[in-house]
Amino acid sequence: GAVVSQHPSRVICKSGTSVKIECRSLDFQATTMFWYRQFPKQSLMLMATSNEGSKATYEQGVEKDKFLINHASLTLSTLTVTSAHPEDSSFYICSAARPGGAYNEQFFGPGTRLTVL
Amino acid sequence: RKEVEQDPGPFNVPEGATVAFNCTYSNSASQSFFWYRQDCRKEPKLLMSVYSSGNEDGRFTAQLNRASQYISLLIRDSKLSDSATYLCVVSGTGRRALTFGSGTRLQVQP
Numbered sequence: 001g002a003v004v005s006q007h008p009s010r011v012i013c014k015s016g017t018s019v020k021i022e023c024r025s026l027d028f029q030a031t032t033m034f035w036y037r038q039f040p041k042q043s044l045m046l047m048a049t050s051n052e053g054s055k056a057t058y059e060q061g062v063e064k065d066k067f068l069i070n071h072a073s074l075t076l077s078t079l080t081v082t083s084a085h086p087e088d089s090s091f092y093i094c095s096a097a098r099p100g101g102a103y104n105e106q107f108f109g110p111g112t113r114l115t116v117l
Numbered sequence: 118r119k120e121v122e123q124d125p126g127p128f129n130v131p132e133g134a135t136v137a138f139n140c141t142y143s144n145s146a147s148q149s150f151f152w153y154r155q156d157c158r159k160e161p162k163l164l165m166s167v168y169s170s171g172n173e174d175g176r177f178t179a180q181l182n183r184a185s186q187y188i189s190l191l192i193r194d195s196k197l198s199d200s201a202t203y204l205c206v207v208s209g210t211g212r213r214a215l216t217f218g219s220g221t222r223l224q225v226q227p
Contacts, residue, residue: 023181032213034213034214034216041125041219043121043218043219043220044161044204044215044217045203045217046214046215046216049214091158093160093207095215097213105163105216106213108161108162109159109160110160111159113158116224
């Protein structure tokens with residue numbers, strides 16, 4: 001199957017700092033990537049849909065100025081959590097849709113566990 | 118009401134047992150259905166797609182009832198390695214993003 005990587009896998013930061021998470025599709029060009037967030041014992045919740053070369057589409061309730069998404073190339077999308085606070089601590093997972101693949105087929109990255117102190 | 122609802126479990130079953138999970142979804146326009154598996158602190162991995170005609174993959178059988186908006190997963194001859202959280206996932210019309218249930222936790226015991 002296709003491979004999607006995320007970096008870093010884990011980050012611990014102080015409140016008020018910004019954290020950038022990278023999502024890369026390693027063996028295919030992804031025109032669309034998705035960012036999800038998962039709090040403990042809860043489901044994955046879609047935060048935003050990232051389309052290469054255009055602005056991301058954010059889900060209701062997700063602050064676009066706080067969660068900055070950049071999809072500047074066909075293999076890389078970044079999520080920056082600006083001025084992170086303890087309530088932003090979560091498991092952030094990206095996924096990528098492969099052109100030509102099944103419509104809903106997505107390949108997930110291994111996730112980034114963010115802890116804000 | 119959640120878009121996708123699952124019994125959180127946990128389901129504790131002995132090795133070799135048969136176990137069934139159910140899931141209901143609220144959006145009648147949903148078109149694609151999946152079961153994913155998620156191990157602790159890992160990303161979800163696709164287990165199987167679910168079709169109206171029902172489908173089987175080895176020990177796993179998935180069924181979809183569109184009229185009742187209900188999806189099921191049956192696991193036969195449970196293995197220790199089946200211990201994980203099983204996520205019911207749906208996707209709607211013209212929307213590639215996936216909607217996840219909160220998962221059902223399975224613990225297979227020796």
